Amino acid sequence: xxxxLILAFSASLFFSACQNxxxxxxxxxxxxxxxxxxxxxxxxxxxxxxxxxxxxxxxxINEGDSLFxxxxxxxKGNMPLVIxxxxxxxxxxxxxxxxxxxxxxxxxxxxxxxxxxxxxxxxRKTVSIYANTDPQQNEVAFNVEVxxxxx
Numbered sequence: 001x002x003x004x005l006i007l008a009f010s011a012s013l014f015f016s017a018c019q020n021x022x023x024x025x026x027x028x029x030x031x032x033x034x035x036x037x038x039x040x041x042x043x044x045x046x047x048x049x050x051x052x053x054x055x056x057x058x059x060x061i062n063e064g065d066s067l068f069x070x071x072x073x074x075x076k077g078n079m080p081l082v083i084x085x086x087x088x089x090x091x092x093x094x095x096x097x098x099x100x101x102x103x104x105x106x107x108x109x110x111x112x113x114x115x116x117x118x119x120x121x122x123x124r125k126t127v128s129i130y131a132n133t134d135p136q137q138n139e140v141a142f143n144v145e146v147x148x149x150x151x
Contacts, residue, residue, distance in 0.1 A: 045077075045078060045079055046077050046079060046132070046133055046134040047075050047077035047078075047079050047080065047081030047082075047102070047104070047131065047132055047133050048075065048076040048077035048081075048133060049073050049075065049076075049081060049129065049131060049133050049138045050073055050074050050075075050076045051071055051072070051073045051140060052071070052072050052073070053071070054071070054139070054140045054141070055140070055141045055142070055143070056069060056071075056141075056142045056143070057142070057143045057144075058114075058142050058143065058144045059144065059145070060144070060145045060146075060147055061116055061144060061145075061146060061147070062116070062146070062147050062149060063116050063117070063118075063119060063120055063146050063147060063148055063149040064116060064117050064149055065116055066113055066114060066115045066116065067113075067114050067116075067144065068111065068112070068113050068114075069111070069112055069114075069142055070109050070110070070111045070112075071109065071110040071111075071112075071127075071140045072107060072108075072109055073102075073107065073108055073109070073110070074105070074106070074107045075102045075103065075104050075105065075106050075107070075108070076104075076105075077104060077133070078104050079104065079132075080101040080102065080103050080104070081101065081102040081106075081108070081131055081132065081133065082101045082102075082131060082132050083097050083098060083099075083108070083129060083130070083131045084130045084131060084132070085129075085130045086110060086127060086128070086129050086130070087127070087128045087130075088112065088125065088126075088127050088128075089125050089126040089127070089128075090125065092114060092115050092116070092117070092119060092125070093112050093113070093114050093115075093125050093127065094112065094113045094115075095110060095111065095112050095127050096110075096111045096112075097109065097110045097111070097129070098110075110127060110129060110140060112125075112127055112142070114142070114144065116144070116146045119146045120146050120147075120148040121145065121146060121148075122143070122144075122145045123143070123144050123145070123146060124141055124142070124143050125141065125142055125144070126139055126140070126141040127139065127140050127141070
């Protein structure tokens with residue numbers, strides 16, 4: 001008889017713990033779930049990196065010359081945009097970027113320096129930007145034609 005009562009008591013505790021009205025630190029399970037949904041990023045709650053122009057043609061340069069270009073973007077999302085890293089497709093391109101968070105509606109920049117030393121012909125260089133966007137990787141590119149230096 002004792003075992004039946006203990007089993008019945010344990011079952012009632014188990015079922016009452018599973019009810020949505022069970023309190024957890026002063027909140028019901030439903031309230032806790034709603035709170036988590038509010039802070040969990042969704043498609044509507046990600047920063048959105050929108051560039052004026054993500055692919056540019058930088059024309060022709062002579063081998064050995066360097067050129068600079070700045071890509072400007074606006075955060076079209078509704079959360080602050082944070083860039084974690086920026087990587088160029090080769091060592092000939094050096095990026096610099098906005099380091100502080102870009103608030104919704106705010107703008108930032110990705111600046112690149114391209115060194116054409118030992119390069120020739122028509123080239124396309126890409127720069128990958130990793131941020132708290134969805135997807136995390138964003139990309140810009142430039143086309144350039146490097147005219148071989150006469151010897």
